[in-house]
Amino acid sequence: MTLDALIQRLRDFADARDWNPDHTPKNLVMALAGETGELTALFQWLTPDQSRQAMGDPHLRERVLDEIADVLLYLTRLADVLGVDLLAAANAKIDRNELRFPARQA
Amino acid sequence: MTLDALIQRLRDFADARDWNPDHTPKNLVMALAGETGELTALFQWLTPDQSRQAMGDPHLRERVLDEIADVLLYLTRLADVLGVDLLAAANAKIDRNELRFPARQA
Amino acid sequence: MTLDALIQRLRDFADARDWNPDHTPKNLVMALAGETGELTALFQWLTPDQSRQAMGDPHLRERVLDEIADVLLYLTRLADVLGVDLLAAANAKIDRNELRFPARQA
Amino acid sequence: MTLDALIQRLRDFADARDWNPDHTPKNLVMALAGETGELTALFQWLTPDQSRQAMGDPHLRERVLDEIADVLLYLTRLADVLGVDLLAAANAKIDRNELRFPARQA
Numbered sequence: 370m371t372l373d374a375l376i377q378r379l380r381d382f383a384d385a386r387d388w389n390p391d392h393t394p395k396n397l398v399m400a401l402a403g404e405t406g407e408l409t410a411l412f413q414w415l416t417p418d419q420s421r422q423a424m425g426d427p428h429l430r431e432r433v434l435d436e437i438a439d440v441l442l443y444l445t446r447l448a449d450v451l452g453v454d455l456l457a458a459a460n461a462k463i464d465r466n467e468l469r470f471p472a473r474q475a
Numbered sequence: 476m477t478l479d480a481l482i483q484r485l486r487d488f489a490d491a492r493d494w495n496p497d498h499t500p501k502n503l504v505m506a507l508a509g510e511t512g513e514l515t516a517l518f519q520w521l522t523p524d525q526s527r528q529a530m531g532d533p534h535l536r537e538r539v540l541d542e543i544a545d546v547l548l549y550l551t552r553l554a555d556v557l558g559v560d561l562l563a564a565a566n567a568k569i570d571r572n573e574l575r576f577p578a579r580q581a
Numbered sequence: 582m583t584l585d586a587l588i589q590r591l592r593d594f595a596d597a598r599d600w601n602p603d604h605t606p607k608n609l610v611m612a613l614a615g616e617t618g619e620l621t622a623l624f625q626w627l628t629p630d631q632s633r634q635a636m637g638d639p640h641l642r643e644r645v646l647d648e649i650a651d652v653l654l655y656l657t658r659l660a661d662v663l664g665v666d667l668l669a670a671a672n673a674k675i676d677r678n679e680l681r682f683p684a685r686q687a
Numbered sequence: 688m689t690l691d692a693l694i695q696r697l698r699d700f701a702d703a704r705d706w707n708p709d710h711t712p713k714n715l716v717m718a719l720a721g722e723t724g725e726l727t728a729l730f731q732w733l734t735p736d737q738s739r740q741a742m743g744d745p746h747l748r749e750r751v752l753d754e755i756a757d758v759l760l761y762l763t764r765l766a767d768v769l770g771v772d773l774l775a776a777a778n779a780k781i782d783r784n785e786l787r788f789p790a791r792q793a
Contacts, residue, residue: 371477386576393523395518399621400622401546403625408508410611410614412611413612424557434559437553438568439568441562451529456476459551461544462544462548463485472491502731505610505614508723508728512722519721582774582775594781598790598791599791605736606738610726617723620719621717624713633712636769636771646771647780650776652719653776657777663742663751673752684704
């Protein structure tokens, strides 16, 4: 399974439900913000150490998987609607970050 | 370029800067929320129709690419630290959504 | 009812439940982000015009009231824990905004 | 200074700049999400203990005050546009929370 296959699956999903008129970038970015908020809430009372063990709790694990998936789904859909190549954008950003944050090691 | 290559590149990036102690799931989910907020802000005063044309404005396009990339970087890093297979989680969620939202078309 | 009374009520509420150890600024800002995400989700599929009529729908009205309240509760609690005077900070920001964004009218 | 005075000041501010057409609930909730994201980012790499000392750093203090103010400004403006009495909504929510989370102490 690749990211390209996910993009296509989400396109087909929206087409089959006539959801394209609702899938404006403005609406999708709000959906992304909503799902990111739900994901954040799952970690809000955990200490940093507890957060490292989050996936060891079966109930929490299920909710984390669900919310992380939702964030990726809306991010992927948003990028597709905007015509953005997600992986290319991410790699270009790391290129810039390598200049901003030089590595300590040689 | 694949998502797996991006995961590895981010791992190497954090290793080379000794950032792993800061990369707790709690901290990373906050970073994800921060970047999602910045992305949301780019669309806040646009109408839905204007948001469809966002990438036609060179200055806005650059900022959208930058923020979308940041969201993917932190989401990818968060998933890696939690041991989550992003694409598998996303596909499992679409499987569930197909039951929740039956397609209108045959 | 004043904002000061709300601050005191939230303090008493946390004291009576031994919640102060969990109410670090870091945790409270995450809770604020989570509630803001839930509030955002209520408006994500509405057009701007529909959003103006949101309170006319009894079910949506109830959810909006609930989420707006949660955002204010966590914002108030966060400010109290940080020792921030919310109204003074807001007014100082408007003072700065008046310089940044001069009024068009005389 | 009261919250009512802040509401009025923001109304006058928007009127004097002809900003009311842009101040739909949908747009304002996005602005609120954006500012909450910026506030979250200020705390993302701090430990919970460090977050309790955030206001002791003059530079960070200034940024926290600025972002907390922005969150309150957009929340206040959103509530006003929706016709929501913020303090009444917050108190009604605490009433409900008292039933959901009984106090441990007598």
